[in-house]
Amino acid sequence: MITLYDLVFDRDVRPSPYCWRTKLALKHKGLAWRDEPMGFTEKQKIAFAQSQTVPVMHDGTEVAKDSWAIALHLDKAYPDKPLFPDDPARAHARFVNGWADAAIHSLIFPMVVGDMMEAVRPQDRDYVVESRGKRIGTKDFAGFQRKARETGVTAFRQALEPARRVLREQPFLSGRAPAYADYILFGSFLWPHTFARNLELLDRDDVIWSWRERMLDLFDGFGRKARTAAE
Ligand SMILES: N[C@@H](CCC(=O)N[C@@H](CS)C(=O)NCC(=O)O)C(=O)O
Known part of the structure; x- marks a missing residue:
């Protein structure tokens, strides 16, 4: 189990x-x-x-x-249905993993940190205020988030350009079918999706939007069914 x-x-x-x-x-x-x-x-x-x-x-x-x-x-x-069918696939996903952690998350975090304070369990709030306050250098989380969103969405969309170029050529980052590289980037989108308010990170005519829709549909809409703070 x-x-x-x-x-x-x-x-x-x-x-x-x-x-x-x-x-x-x-x-x-x-x-x-x-x-x-x-x-x-x-x-x-x-x-x-x-x-x-x-x-x-x-x-x-x-x-x-x-x-x-x-x-x-x-x-x-569980070698059946591999996440990494071969060494090049694993190396590619390893790159996407580092890219999402270093470049993508650092752009999302400032735009959601205020909403995060509202969404955490009350008993965890003091810990999150202390740890995230230290990270951003202020405890005015709402003000910090508001300021970050002024330029953050544009910067985020620009940072996605490498993925956009791939998704113009093929339906998934991993090729014709989704695999771990797709789950990495999709996980980054589900993070704000579950609790951030009034934040649309993508344009509807962006190929990444269509990819995200395909990802939301996977596994009987597993991502689409994710519980959100707004429910
Ligand atoms: N490199 C780790 C990062 C995991 C991570 O940072 N998880 C966060 C949740 S998104 C966490 O557990 N944070 C605990 C804390 O901030 O106290 C991984 O890929 O699993």
């Missing part, structure tokens, strides 16, 4: 882009799992894995932490 420790916000919203990568990887393989929600201040739940972050996975007797390591574990333990 697979247990996945998944970050939880108030009202059972699941925002973590890294946990989405893992959940989409499990769906890709058709594997069932048990879901264990973890609030920011419930790190004791993942202490067994010596981890401070989620996702963490307990798979039988094996423990895997970090979304990338979990993806590698899944392909090794």
Whole structure:
């Protein structure tokens, strides 16, 4: 039995882009799992894995932490329906992983940090205020977010240009069918989707919009059914 420790916000919203990568990887393989929600201040739940972050996975007797390591574990333990069909596919996804973490998330975070404060569980708020306040150098999260959105959406769309060029040529980042590289970037979109208010990151005529629609439809609309703070 697979247990996945998944970050939880108030009202059972699941925002973590890294946990989405893992959940989409499990769906890709058709594997069932048990879901264990973890609030920011419930790190004791993942202490067994010596981890401070989620996702963490307990798979039988094996423990895997970090979304990338979990993806590698899944392909090794369940080689059917590979996330990385060959070495070049893995190298490509590894690049997308680093690109999303370093370039994409750092552009999304300032535009959602204010809404995040409203969406976290009340018992986690002090921790998030302290840790994220330190990261952005202020506790005026709403003001910081407002300012970030003035130029942030344009900068974000520009940063997506490498993906746009690929998606003009083929339906998915991974080729004709979606695989892990797609789950990485899609996870980045599901993060604001679950709790950010009044934020549209894409233009309707952007090929990335159409790709995101295809991704939302996958696995019987698994992403589309993600619970949002607005519900
Ligand atoms: N490199 C890690 C990053 C995981 C990560 O940063 N997870 C966040 C949730 S989105 C977390 O657990 N943060 C805990 C905290 O901020 O205390 C991965 O790919 O799994």
